[in-house]
Amino acid sequence: MKNRSLLLSILALGGLMLTLPFQSEAQSGEKLFQQNCASCHKIGGGRLVGPDLANVNDRRDKNWLYSFIKSSSSMIEEGDSIAKAQYKKFNKTRMPDQNLSNKEIDAVLSYIEKESPDQSEQKATAQDSQKDQKKEQAPKIAGQAKVGIKLFTGRKRFKNGGPSCVTCHHVKNDKILVGGGRYAKDLTRAHDRLGEAGIRGMLKNPGFPEMKEAYDDDTLTQKEIAHLTAFLKKADEERLSQAGMDMSGGFLIWGGIIGILIAFGIIALVWSKRRRNPVEHKIFKRQSEG
Numbered sequence: 001m002k003n004r005s006l007l008l009s010i011l012a013l014g015g016l017m018l019t020l021p022f023q024s025e026a027q028s029g030e031k032l033f034q035q036n037c038a039s040c041h042k043i044g045g046g047r048l049v050g051p052d053l054a055n056v057n058d059r060r061d062k063n064w065l066y067s068f069i070k071s072s073s074s075m076i077e078e079g080d081s082i083a084k085a086q087y088k089k090f091n092k093t094r095m096p097d098q099n100l101s102n103k104e105i106d107a108v109l110s111y112i113e114k115e116s117p118d119q120s121e122q123k124a125t126a127q128d129s130q131k132d133q134k135k136e137q138a139p140k141i142a143g144q145a146k147v148g149i150k151l152f153t154g155r156k157r158f159k160n161g162g163p164s165c166v167t168c169h170h171v172k173n174d175k176i177l178v179g180g181g182r183y184a185k186d187l188t189r190a191h192d193r194l195g196e197a198g199i200r201g202m203l204k205n206p207g208f209p210e211m212k213e214a215y216d217d218d219t220l221t222q223k224e225i226a227h228l229t230a231f232l233k234k235a236d237e238e239r240l241s242q243a244g245m246d247m248s249g250g251f252l253i254w255g256g257i258i259g260i261l262i263a264f265g266i267i268a269l270v271w272s273k274r275r276r277n278p279v280e281h282k283i284f285k286r287q288s289e290g
Contacts, residue, residue: 029109148234149173203224
């Protein structure tokens, strides 16, 4: 009897040990998904910034997924037809490159497969999501645009001390007297490209490595996200009536070139004048007159 109980205990322990790797992979996949994907993608909830990833394992070849997740930009530049179509379909918003190994991608894909609804359920969920999106499109602003522009430009500091958005981004707006940075994408039409849900998701859980690093320990509050979203929505709606600097072209480049040319011109003028009237000549003239 004792031997039988011992045998059952060993079998139970062995079964538990066999399931641990799968549980660990699922947990790892969920964590990786939340860290790297959740700001732009849903699983069965419809489109966000990027496509719904439900059952993506059935729609795409695994090797293609490895390549696209690691560097979608490379695939677009190389002319991959699916990558180019996705880029065009989603408002030419490129998915940031993900520094993930094949094993980590496998864990994410396993989590997506586990969370994906069946086809009929997914269709119903997508329809519900579209209805929710229509409701969200009603004229309702949770935050205040006038507070959002202060947060964007740094005139009002973020509660947790993160850097102001204008450090890296520009928005065409008459109230932004000095143009924003060109390090990252112009956000004038961010609301048109991403929608309110996309902006909120990106600000809550940044999908771009530089942005993620900048706000990793300085996350934005829900109220700050609401204010910034309200400002970006208003900026998009009013962009055609704004006379502010448009940073989408080569303004800074040409401005820099013109500034350098003006500086060289001033230096040349001063140097030319000094050559015509050298210091030695002035000293000699004073001594001869004295």
